[in-house]
Amino acid sequence: MSAASSNLFDDESIRPTRVEVDLGQLSRNLAAIRAHVGSAKVMAVVKANAYGHGLVAVAQEMVRCGVDSLGVALLEEAVILRQAGITAPILVFGGIAETQIPIFIRHDLTLTAPSIDKLRLIDNAASSMGVTARVHLKVDTGMERLGIHHYSAEKLQQASLQAKHVQVEGIYSHFANADAADLTHARTQLERFLEVLSFYEKHSLPTPLRHIANSGGILQLPESHLDLVRPGIMLYGVYPSEECARSVLIQPALTWKSHVAYFKVVQSNSPVSYGSTWESDHAVRVVTVPVGYGDGYFRALSNKAEVIIRGQRHPVAGRVCMDQIMVNLEWGTAYYRDEVILLGKQGKQQVTAEDLANWAGTIPYEVLTNINTRVPRVYY
Numbered sequence: 001m002s003a004a005s006s007n008l009f010d011d012e013s014i015r016p017t018r019v020e021v022d023l024g025q026l027s028r029n030l031a032a033i034r035a036h037v038g039s040a041k042v043m044a045v046v047k048a049n050a051y052g053h054g055l056v057a058v059a060q061e062m063v064r065c066g067v068d069s070l071g072v073a074l075l076e077e078a079v080i081l082r083q084a085g086i087t088a089p090i091l092v093f094g095g096i097a098e099t100q101i102p103i104f105i106r107h108d109l110t111l112t113a114p115s116i117d118k119l120r121l122i123d124n125a126a127s128s129m130g131v132t133a134r135v136h137l138k139v140d141t142g143m144e145r146l147g148i149h150h151y152s153a154e155k156l157q158q159a160s161l162q163a164k165h166v167q168v169e170g171i172y173s174h175f176a177n178a179d180a181a182d183l184t185h186a187r188t189q190l191e192r193f194l195e196v197l198s199f200y201e202k203h204s205l206p207t208p209l210r211h212i213a214n215s216g217g218i219l220q221l222p223e224s225h226l227d228l229v230r231p232g233i234m235l236y237g238v239y240p241s242e243e244c245a246r247s248v249l250i251q252p253a254l255t256w257k258s259h260v261a262y263f264k265v266v267q268s269n270s271p272v273s274y275g276s277t278w279e280s281d282h283a284v285r286v287v288t289v290p291v292g293y294g295d296g297y298f299r300a301l302s303n304k305a306e307v308i309i310r311g312q313r314h315p316v317a318g319r320v321c322m323d324q325i326m327v328n329l330e331w332g333t334a335y336y337r338d339e340v341i342l343l344g345k346q347g348k349q350q351v352t353a354e355d356l357a358n359w360a361g362t363i364p365y366e367v368l369t370n371i372n373t374r375v376p377r378v379y380y
């Protein structure tokens with residue numbers, strides 16, 4: 001094991017509240033995705049601190065496993081990867097500001113061109129730097145987020161032929177609900193995208209790398225795999241939604257744990273935590289665990305979530321505080337420093353990202369990306 005985000009402390013003295021990431025499981029998930037998509041290339045999506053798993057360590061593992069490229073949302077994320085010595089291709093999905101363009105180019109990053117305006121700005125910047133910028137065109141086929149509308153895309157494609165300092169390496173779109181049970185909208189998006197792509201054949205031009213599939217598309221729409229797929233959540237062993245087909249077997253790679261910091265007996269009718277929202281009508285054993293909403297353990301989990309201690313599930317009692325929670329053991333036993341599983345497995349019990357999402361009224365994506373950076377990440 002190695003502690004990554006904390007060089008102040010050795011492995012024994014880092015905070016007991018920590019995230020442990022099984023890098024081997026990440027590589028098995030990647031292998032399962034690869035086997036499923038056949039000849040399509042795989043871009044590992046590592047935005048938002050690799051869905052909470054740790055940006056640099058996960059990216060390094062993906063590169064070690066021979067992934068074709070990496071995808072991030074922000075320029076800043078991509079620059080951190082370059083500074084960590086990663087030389088693999090990195091596509092930045094997000095919108096770009098004009099002043100950022102030279103930084104992209106200097107770090108050899110792949111830009112997203114969502115409009116003719118932005119494409120021209122990239123072309124001009126590359127020209128004045130005397131280099132060629134690598135670009136993927138972004139087409140909006142029904143997400144209404146970023147990209148030229150599919151019915152206007154030909155103008156962007158035409159403009160890209162004139163941009164002499166731009167190499168159009170790829171063209172992509174993004175699904176709004178490829179993880180749903182009803183795939184009507186996703187199929188419409190795919191049809192629109194294929195129509196846009198027919199431009200290249202019509203003009204006998206080489207087709208750039210075509211990609212649209214996120215985890216939902218990978219799992220449910222094999223015809224959307226095209227030249228490259230962009231798995232995010234499923235790389236981390238979590239399915240994108242409850243109704244999504246589980247056509248690839250994956251397993252979570254992240255365990256979020258802490259330990260028992262304090263033990264006490266709470267007498268009957270003695271309310272626990274802020275707002276006095278919980279009390280028992282009989283004396284119970286209650287432990288305090290040093291994790292809170294300041295770590296990303298949602299306050300919405302108050303009086304809802306369960307944790308695992310000594311192989312048993314126990315409920316959170318009262319409000320989640322910024323740095324601590326209380327857990328009702330009833331008559332169960334626990335001692336100071338016993339392991340507490342917030343997310344993950346212990347013995348026969350498991351708390352999943354889906355469980356936490358359901359208790360907190362959100363989705364597993366937010367549970368994972370919300371784990372704060374003050375929680376040290378440990379890799380094995």
Ligand SMILES: *Cc1c(COP(=O)(O)O)cnc(C)c1O
Pocket residue numbers: 045047093174213214215216230231232233234240
């Ligand atoms: C986040 C993101 C993905 C990955 O989505 P998942 O649902 O996590 O697989 C793929 N492509 C783009 C453009 C994204 O922003």
